[in-house]
Structures are given as structure tokens and as C-alpha cells.
């Protein structure tokens with residue numbers, strides 16, 4: 075497996091920075107990016123994204139795996155006006171902010187390693203309280219719905235790679251300080 079550690083590049087113009095994440099150049103012009111684009115367009119026609127996450131397998135995506143000590147990496151694999159596919163690489167100990175997904179809906183497949191997901195509920199006074207914490211093993215798929223507030227982390231000494239599809243594209247996500 076190619077698990078390169080990369081320097082943090084400048085965020086691409088037009089890509090909203092995500093707190094705590096390192097935005098890598100997109101891969102839409104690579105061979106696997108073109109495959110992802112055709113699968114995404116097919117999935118949009120079918121109205122189902124589950125198969126897409128399985129058809130984009132570890133072997134095809136491995137050349138794009140990348141990690142950064144500054145934070146987890148995000149890379150756009152494919153995008154349309156209605157949806158996008160992202161690949162993320164996480165080093166041991168890294169975690170996302172606590173965040174929601176705006177009005178977006180998403181599926182996340184763990185390609186390599188095990189993720190920990192903490193789900194929160196927002197109290198009437200605005201405070202956040204952890205509701206559940208669970209492990210998401212290799213191969214499992216996590217659903218992210220509008221209104222969900224969570225944090226993804228790497229609980230082990232091993233890297234984590236996750237594949238994400240969002241529809242509509244992520245926009246208006248909130249990050250929370252807890």
C-alpha cells in the first residue's frame with residue numbers, strides 16, 4: 075500500500091477550507107477519478123449510492139492514499155452539481171472537528187483501519203452532549219444525515235482511510251467547539 079505522507083498544500087481556489095483538514099489537489103482527472111465520476115453519474119441516475127462505495131475498491135484507490143501530520147487529508151475524487159465523492163486519509167490520533175453536514179446527506183465507507191465515531195446531541199442551551207461512541211470497522215458503512223452532529227477519530231495506532239459520498243455536495247457545515 076502506498077501510504078505517503080505529504081506536506082500541506084494551499085487549498086484549491088473554490089474549495090471551502092474545512093477546519094482541521096488538509097485539502098489535497100483533486101483527483102478528478104486521474105484514471106480512478108474518471109471511474110469515480112462515471113459511477114457517481116450512474117448512482118445519481120439510479121438514486122442509490124451504496125454500490126458506488128463498494129465498486130471503488132481499495133486496490134483502485136490505493137495510489138491516492140495520502141496522510142499529513144497537520145491533519146486528516148481530504149481529496150475530491152468526483153463531483154457534479156448534485157453530489158461529490160471524497161477520499162480521506164487519517165494518521166493515528168487524528169480526528170475531525172465536531173461537525174454537522176448542513177443539509178447534506180452522506181455515506182462513509184471505511185476502506186482501511188477502524189474509525190471511532192462520537193455522536194452528539196445539541197441541548198436547548200446550545201451545549202453538546204455525547205450520545206454514543208462506537209467503532210466502525212474496515213468495510214462498514216456509516217450514514218450521515220442532515221441534523222447529525224458527530225466527530226470521526228482514529229482510535230488505534232494504525233492509519234484510517236475513508237471514502238465519502240455526499241448529496242448534495244457539502245455546504246454550510248458547522249463546526250462546534252466542545
Ligand SMILES: [Fe+2]
Pocket residue numbers: 173174175218224
Ligand atoms: Fe461527518
